[in-house]
Amino acid sequence: MENFSWLSAFKDMGAKVRAEMGELFKGTGAGKALGKGAGGDTTLLLDKKAEDAILSVLEMLHESGERFKFISEELGERDFGDEGVVILADPIDGSNNAKYGIPFYSTALAMASGGKLSDVNLGYIINLVNGDEFWAVKGQGAYKNGIRIKTTDHVELGMINFEGSNPRRDIPAAMPLLKVARKVRCLGTTALDLACLASGATDVVLIPSPSRSFDYAAGWLLVREAGGIVTDTQGGSLEETPLGLGRTSPFIGAANRTLLDKALNALKGE
Amino acid sequence: MENFSWLSAFKDMGAKVRAEMGELFKGTGAGKALGKGAGGDTTLLLDKKAEDAILSVLEMLHESGERFKFISEELGERDFGDEGVVILADPIDGSNNAKYGIPFYSTALAMASGGKLSDVNLGYIINLVNGDEFWAVKGQGAYKNGIRIKTTDHVELGMINFEGSNPRRDIPAAMPLLKVARKVRCLGTTALDLACLASGATDVVLIPSPSRSFDYAAGWLLVREAGGIVTDTQGGSLEETPLGLGRTSPFIGAANRTLLDKALNALKGE
Numbered sequence: 001m002e003n004f005s006w007l008s009a010f011k012d013m014g015a016k017v018r019a020e021m022g023e024l025f026k027g028t029g030a031g032k033a034l035g036k037g038a039g040g041d042t043t044l045l046l047d048k049k050a051e052d053a054i055l056s057v058l059e060m061l062h063e064s065g066e067r068f069k070f071i072s073e074e075l076g077e078r079d080f081g082d083e084g085v086v087i088l089a090d091p092i093d094g095s096n097n098a099k100y101g102i103p104f105y106s107t108a109l110a111m112a113s114g115g116k117l118s119d120v121n122l123g124y125i126i127n128l129v130n131g132d133e134f135w136a137v138k139g140q141g142a143y144k145n146g147i148r149i150k151t152t153d154h155v156e157l158g159m160i161n162f163e164g165s166n167p168r169r170d171i172p173a174a175m176p177l178l179k180v181a182r183k184v185r186c187l188g189t190t191a192l193d194l195a196c197l198a199s200g201a202t203d204v205v206l207i208p209s210p211s212r213s214f215d216y217a218a219g220w221l222l223v224r225e226a227g228g229i230v231t232d233t234q235g236g237s238l239e240e241t242p243l244g245l246g247r248t249s250p251f252i253g254a255a256n257r258t259l260l261d262k263a264l265n266a267l268k269g270e
Numbered sequence: 271m272e273n274f275s276w277l278s279a280f281k282d283m284g285a286k287v288r289a290e291m292g293e294l295f296k297g298t299g300a301g302k303a304l305g306k307g308a309g310g311d312t313t314l315l316l317d318k319k320a321e322d323a324i325l326s327v328l329e330m331l332h333e334s335g336e337r338f339k340f341i342s343e344e345l346g347e348r349d350f351g352d353e354g355v356v357i358l359a360d361p362i363d364g365s366n367n368a369k370y371g372i373p374f375y376s377t378a379l380a381m382a383s384g385g386k387l388s389d390v391n392l393g394y395i396i397n398l399v400n401g402d403e404f405w406a407v408k409g410q411g412a413y414k415n416g417i418r419i420k421t422t423d424h425v426e427l428g429m430i431n432f433e434g435s436n437p438r439r440d441i442p443a444a445m446p447l448l449k450v451a452r453k454v455r456c457l458g459t460t461a462l463d464l465a466c467l468a469s470g471a472t473d474v475v476l477i478p479s480p481s482r483s484f485d486y487a488a489g490w491l492l493v494r495e496a497g498g499i500v501t502d503t504q505g506g507s508l509e510e511t512p513l514g515l516g517r518t519s520p521f522i523g524a525a526n527r528t529l530l531d532k533a534l535n536a537l538k539g540e
Contacts, residue, residue, distance in 0.1 A: 101471035103400050129400050130373050159370050168449040179438040186456040201371035
């Protein structure tokens with residue numbers, strides 16, 4: 001199946017997850033814990049429902065002959081007959097927002113032709129609250145709701161998004177950068193942080209905690225195809241990062257080389 | 271006009287602003303600067319359009335005999351024939367989010383029967399992205415989309431929202447509290463922070479910069495009517511705070527007394 005057929009499948013999954021969340025939030029119990037997910041987070045009813053919605057589309061594709069490996073936050077890895085094509089899912093990125101009732105969360109999906117981040121060919125993110133869809137196909141650019149997007153050409157550190165999943169450790173680590181920003185945001189969803197970066201809404205994204213590849217694979221391609229750069233927090237390449245369930249390096253994304261250099265220098269205390 | 275008639279008027283204003291923003295974001299130029307607003311921020315096209323939508327409803331009310339004073343971020347104060355009733359508006363709370371393209375911003379409206387915060391009888395906040403409406407009438411409770419809301423009964427510092435309009439100054443000031451939180455968010459809109467607190471989505475809100483009364487008057491009543499507490503950052507009462515354009519004290523809101531005491535102690539370094 002080609003990139004654009006997978007994009008169509010991802011859009012189906014996004015629509016199904018969004019419909020499922022709409023149903024769930026009409027009642028109560030969205031945040032009801034179900035146990036531990038393969039990624040280590042507590043699996044919530046909403047995460048499970050979202051993953052099931054994605055699986056329902058993947059199972060149909062598999063029945064019609066598609067072969068792939070599926071890696072997802074909740075179930076871990078599942079073999080659908082071929083490890084040459086990898087589908088990565090974060091069913092709900094921003095689970096805590098959804099669970100607590102802060103209306104800002106997303107689904108992130110990626111497709112790769114191998115086991116490394118540089119093998120990612122397609123990334124898709126949907127804001128489950130307002131329905132905004134972001135996607136990128138390798139070599140074909142990045143899009144928001146069908147319109148081509150580009151990162152900003154700002155050269156000053158204006159809006160910086162960071163995540164602090166462990167505030168006591170992460171905020172001090174981020175502070176050398178945050179204190180030179182004009183504005184900061186901590187929104188609770190890495191996928192939407194990267195979608196903000198790709199669409200020019202923010203200048204730099206800093207994730208000071210080790211992340212998992214399904215958290216950022218889609219956003220990584222989106223930012224690159226929109227003209228931005230994503231590296232580890234020393235400026236090193238992430239291309240060889242394995243696509244799996246393990247936690248990998250903290251990372252930083254910037255709209256352009258000038259902002260990346262300024263941000264890396266700020267983090268070094270220069 | 272009674273509280274519930276004003277609530278109906280506020281809902282009309284919210285719907286008009288939301289429709290206006292929908293139109294504006296179809297095109298470009300939402301963030302086009304128009305000059306300085308009375309509150310000191312740069313007035314953007316979107317702020318002006320939002321205020322005009324609110325004014326259009328107020329002018330109709332005035333023509334039909336209502337008398338009041340209007341205080342708003344952009345135009346400052348305007349006399350509609352009576353200073354005994356004060357209408358406060360923050361046409362777009364989270365202007366920078368709207369301007370940059372982060373889909374999280376609101377309109378906040380309040381009505382008071384005098385010139386102090388304790389005179390606020392009605393507060394209304396609408397999330398302009400998903401349409402969620404929050405309101406409170408003094409002595410009548412707080413509501414989200416028509417359903418009664420209450421703050422959490424959590425006794426541990428879980429989710430803390432803060433704002434850092436000046437990151438270099440505000441994040442270090444907030445840090446003694448942030449480092450003892452399980453999760454932190456910096457969402458860029460004080461009104462929605464307070465709506466999150468009132469509806470149980472967050473446990474504590476800290477605004478370390480001096481704010482203006484139209485930024486928090488609606489949210490202040492919402493939190494109180496939902497069972498929460500809002501004080502200055504030393505735990506002092508805000509009841510006598512004048513309703514006007516000047517910047518007043520930093521403040522903190524908590525879901526209950528236990529969380530307020532824990533948060534104030536954390537800020538004192540205890």
